[in-house]
Amino acid sequence: MNARTDVAIVGAGPAGLLLSHLLHLNGVESVVLESRSREYVESRVRAGVLEHPTAELLREVGLGERMDREGLVHAGISLRFDGADHRIGFDELLGKTITVYGQQEVVKDLVAARLRDGGQVEFEVADTAVHDIGDDAPWVSYVDAQGEGRRLDCAVVAGCDGFHGVTRGAVPSARLRVFDRRYPFAWLGILAKARPLHEELVYARHARGFALCSMRSPQITRLYLQVGADETVEQWPDDRVWEELTARLAVDGRGTVNVGDVLDKGVTAMRSFVAVPLRHGRLFLAGDAAHIVPPTGAKGMNLAIADVSLLARALTALLRTGRADLADSYSDTALRRVWRAEHFSWFMTSMLHSTGDEFDEQLALSQLRYIAGSTAAATSLAENYVGLPFA
Ligand code: RFL
Numbered sequence: 001m002n003a004r005t006d007v008a009i010v011g012a013g014p015a016g017l018l019l020s021h022l023l024h025l026n027g028v029e030s031v032v033l034e035s036r037s038r039e040y041v042e043s044r045v046r047a048g049v050l051e052h053p054t055a056e057l058l059r060e061v062g063l064g065e066r067m068d069r070e071g072l073v074h075a076g077i078s079l080r081f082d083g084a085d086h087r088i089g090f091d092e093l094l095g096k097t098i099t100v101y102g103q104q105e106v107v108k109d110l111v112a113a114r115l116r117d118g119g120q121v122e123f124e125v126a127d128t129a130v131h132d133i134g135d136d137a138p139w140v141s142y143v144d145a146q147g148e149g150r151r152l153d154c155a156v157v158a159g160c161d162g163f164h165g166v167t168r169g170a171v172p173s174a175r176l177r178v179f180d181r182r183y184p185f186a187w188l189g190i191l192a193k194a195r196p197l198h199e200e201l202v203y204a205r206h207a208r209g210f211a212l213c214s215m216r217s218p219q220i221t222r223l224y225l226q227v228g229a230d231e232t233v234e235q236w237p238d239d240r241v242w243e244e245l246t247a248r249l250a251v252d253g254r255g256t257v258n259v260g261d262v263l264d265k266g267v268t269a270m271r272s273f274v275a276v277p278l279r280h281g282r283l284f285l286a287g288d289a290a291h292i293v294p295p296t297g298a299k300g301m302n303l304a305i306a307d308v309s310l311l312a313r314a315l316t317a318l319l320r321t322g323r324a325d326l327a328d329s330y331s332d333t334a335l336r337r338v339w340r341a342e343h344f345s346w347f348m349t350s351m352l353h354s355t356g357d358e359f360d361e362q363l364a365l366s367q368l369r370y371i372a373g374s375t376a377a378a379t380s381l382a383e384n385y386v387g388l389p390f391a
């Protein structure tokens with residue numbers, strides 16, 4: 001069966017769903033194709049921090065209501081090292097805040113808005129493939145949830161299918177330049193029914209490795225531990241996780257972590273990756289499909305959202321008035337912000353993790369002490385953390 005739309009969007013993560021919503025507001029039609037079920041994408045535990053410009057954008061486009069009711073507004077974070085906390089106050093330094101609101105909540109709000117507005121989101125599709133992106137008439141083939149083979153003709157394909165998706169692979173390898181960096185560690189993350197140890201996020205550098213205490217509500221905490229790059233969840237029974245978190249987050253030798261039932265546990269690889277350019281003929285890449293950051297800077301979802309705010313404008317101009325300049329400059333414009341976030345994420349990662357190298361350790365501690373003692377250095381960290389303007 002054949003169908004036709006303006007923009008075929010592959011992937012119903014934050015990037016694909018928000019792009020579809022923004023295009024709808026601009027009168028451009030789209031269809032979103034997602035390989036997982038609605039329940040799966042709405043319950044996947046991932047990011048938690050919304051930058052200032054991300055929260056502003058969500059409000060502007062009618063998606064801020066539940067975020068403003070249930071999200072936690074934070075005016076700063078703490079860096080914990082040398083056995084003490086050093087607060088970076090975003091509000092004092094910049095007059096800005098961040099919002100702690102789970103990615104799956106953003107996704108739920110987006111799915112609800114698309115369905116309310118009559119948007120087409122097809123879940124549980126298989127064998128997605130994009131065709132003829134070099135021509136004026138690209139199309140996407142897939143098998144729908146009923147097992148029926150489908151063809152979706154479109155003017156443009158948006159590749160929003162995350163790092164392991166198929167759209168990036170549709171670009172001839174000679175046309176794609178890849179920048180890639182692996183780190184010799186990973187994160188073990190848990191979600192637990194326990195009070196967070198502090199009302200703001202705590203990023204800890206410790207001789208035993210990095211630890212982070214975040215949250216999803218005043219009763220639910222989200223905690224992360226640096227572990228070896230090849231370690232698995234099986235190597236980290238709950239008792240071992242709590243013992244390690246308690247040791248790494250101790251201040252003056254006192255344990256401060258509140259222990260509770262573990263609701264979710266997973267290991268996340270740490271990687272920096274950028275594939276350029278973000279456009280190939282009629283295919284535009286956005287979010288994790290084009291770039292990955294290690295999670296230490298809390299940037300991944302925010303970058304995905306920044307990409308599609310630009311892309312929605314570019315595609316609207318292209319498809320509604322035939323103006324191609326914004327589509328032509330999309331890749332260069334988006335990549336400037338992507339590389340800033342790549343740098344910040346690498347910087348936070350190097351400063352807070354231990355590799356066992358003593359020289360690196362001294363450099364990292366020196367940088368942390370500088371940030372703790374200098375308003376200029378703290379302001380630079382704060383400006384990047386709360387997020388630079390989108391456009
Ligand atoms: P997503 O969310 O991966 O969505 C892609 C969607 O595409 C679907 N898909 C396909 N659909 C159809 N056909 C195919 N062939 C398909 N292949 C894949 C997938 O099922 C999926 O639904 O990408 P998007 O939209 O670009 O969003 C990116 C963010 O999800 C990601 O950057 C963040 O989660 C990263 N991240 C964080 N970002 C932040 O901004 N702040 C944070 O605090 C933060 N913390 C984190 C994070 C990521 C983490 N993990 C688990 C990687 C913490 C962790 C632990």
Ligand code: PHB
Nearest residue numbers: 047048214295296297298
């Ligand atoms: C989270 O709450 O999941 C979170 C917070 C900050 C990060 C990464 C993840 O840097």
